[in-house]
Amino acid sequence: MTVEVQHPLNNVDIAAVGALVTAIQEDPAKAHTTWAAHVTWTGGFGSEAKVRAFAPVPSDEPTALGGGDSAPNPVEQLLSALGNCLAVGYAANATVAGIRLDRLTIDLKGDIDLHVFLGLREGHAGFDTITATVRLDSPAPRADVEALHAKVIASSPVGHTLGAAVPVRVDLA
Amino acid sequence: MTVEVQHPLNNVDIAAVGALVTAIQEDPAKAHTTWAAHVTWTGGFGSEAKVRAFAPVPSDEPTALGGGDSAPNPVEQLLSALGNCLAVGYAANATVAGIRLDRLTIDLKGDIDLHVFLGLREGHAGFDTITATVRLDSPAPRADVEALHAKVIASSPVGHTLGAAVPVRVDLA
Numbered sequence: 001m002t003v004e005v006q007h008p009l010n011n012v013d014i015a016a017v018g019a020l021v022t023a024i025q026e027d028p029a030k031a032h033t034t035w036a037a038h039v040t041w042t043g044g045f046g047s048e049a050k051v052r053a054f055a056p057v058p059s060d061e062p063t064a065l066g067g068g069d070s071a072p073n074p075v076e077q078l079l080s081a082l083g084n085c086l087a088v089g090y091a092a093n094a095t096v097a098g099i100r101l102d103r104l105t106i107d108l109k110g111d112i113d114l115h116v117f118l119g120l121r122e123g124h125a126g127f128d129t130i131t132a133t134v135r136l137d138s139p140a141p142r143a144d145v146e147a148l149h150a151k152v153i154a155s156s157p158v159g160h161t162l163g164a165a166v167p168v169r170v171d172l173a
Numbered sequence: 174m175t176v177e178v179q180h181p182l183n184n185v186d187i188a189a190v191g192a193l194v195t196a197i198q199e200d201p202a203k204a205h206t207t208w209a210a211h212v213t214w215t216g217g218f219g220s221e222a223k224v225r226a227f228a229p230v231p232s233d234e235p236t237a238l239g240g241g242d243s244a245p246n247p248v249e250q251l252l253s254a255l256g257n258c259l260a261v262g263y264a265a266n267a268t269v270a271g272i273r274l275d276r277l278t279i280d281l282k283g284d285i286d287l288h289v290f291l292g293l294r295e296g297h298a299g300f301d302t303i304t305a306t307v308r309l310d311s312p313a314p315r316a317d318v319e320a321l322h323a324k325v326i327a328s329s330p331v332g333h334t335l336g337a338a339v340p341v342r343v344d345l346a
Contacts, residue, residue: 011216016239021291031287035248039256041277043184047260049253051245057230059257066189066265072224074258074331075208080222081254083212084232085247086343087220092239093292104214114204117328118194119266125327126334132343149345154298155290158247159341161299168336170259170305172322 012095044068078162079108079130085158086132093151099144103137130162185268217241251335252281252303258331259305266324272317276310303335 008014024031038050039059045067048056059074061067072080083106094101109131116125138145153159181187197204211223212232218240221229232247234240245253256279267274282304289298311318326332 012218013236013239016236017291020237020239020287021293024287024291024293028288031291031293033285033287034282035246035252035285036280036282037245037249037252037256039253039260039279039281041260041264041274043264045185045261045264047257049245049256051249051253054245057245057250057253059253059260061261063186063189064193066186066193067261072210072222072227072230073208074254074261075334076210076224077250077254077257078331078334079208079210080212080224080230080232081247081250082341083210083222084220084250087212087214087232088218088234088240088247089290091214091216091218096292101214106212107209108212109207109209112206112208112330114193114197114206115201116333117262117330118190118197118204119269119324119328120194120197120204122327124333124337125330126332126337127330127339129340129342130334132341133346134343135346146345149343151292153343154295155292157285157290157298157300158251159299159343160289160297161248161251161303161335162339163341164297164299165338166300166335167302168255168305168332169302170307170322170326170332172319173306173308 009098010091010095010101012091014095017092046070075110075112075127079110082130082158082162083108083132085156086134086152089152089156090134090136090148093148094138097144097148099138099140099148101136101138105135106132108132182271183264183268183274185264187268190265219243248283248285248300252283255303255305255331255335256281258329259307259325262325262329263307263309263321266321267311270317270321272311272313272321274309274311278308279305281305
């Protein structure tokens with residue numbers, strides 16, 4: 001008995017995605033989604049982020065940066081979010097295309113010059129570039145995998161948020 | 174006995190930050206930092222992100238998007254990363270300025286039009302705008318808090334990564 005007989009392809013609930021697509025085609029306003037997170041500072045460089053009903057996720061900085069080193073830091077969380085978003089993209093688009101994924105890993109890295117964060121210079125405090133290397137095992141032909149890759153790049157919410165200049169407004173209440 | 178007698182201001186290890194600043198002033202190359210995350214797809218729309226030696230952090234999508242709804246999704250993680258980064262910025266800059274923080278929360282939200290993610294349209298798949306509302310309790314004068322706020326906005330690594338168009342390269346190995 002193969003995995004395919006027991007589970008839907010890639011274990012993706014493609015019917016739910018199809019139902020959402022149909023609902024949006026009938027009422028485009030349903031494509032407008034709002035997402036939220038609530039962060040509480042916990043002292044030092046520690047904080048935690050609460051999303052919906054999930055347990056708060058902790059954040060901290062490495063000791064060299066003055067933190068308690070108890071959790072991934074915010075820029076590592078940003079890279080994680082990008083990798084997780086790309087993973088959803090591959091799973092969704094592969095399933096729609098009938099491509100089986102046997103394994104998928106994404107290694108992400110990026111460089112930051114700390115001068116601006118530390119107040120030693122004005123300018124860009126963020127990542128200069130971000131790179132992701134995708135390793136994907138699949139019985140599909142390489143050309144199909146490359147077409148899948150192109151679709152994922154063209155439709156990644158986190159990837160596009162990072163790659164474009166998105167207005168970020170931070171208000172002091 | 175006050176909190177200040179028992180703990181450093183805001184519980185921030187400002188000596189560690191100062192040592193890093195001194196080290197970078199002596200050798201600017203030390204400001205160049207590289208950060209990484211490693212994402213593994215776990216089936217369906219689930220994945221987990223591994224950072225350094227920390228336990229993997231899970232990711233999933235809501236049921237309506239075809240996921241198992243077991244964890245915050247990537248765009249919520251992105252908002253969380255921004256909030257956590259701003260929290261570090263407030264804690265660091267407040268401590269340097271001698272401002273005591275009694276409480277700090279940051280509520281983040283952003284809108285995404287799902288058309289591009291779902292392959293129904295080409296264009297920008299990411300957040301259109303992101304807003305963060307900062308609530309900060311401190312005995313400091315409002316003008317000092319506003320100056321603190323300006324410093325944080327000017328130096329946030331995640332904020333600047335989102336607000337600028339950062340080159341994102343995703344390679345298929």
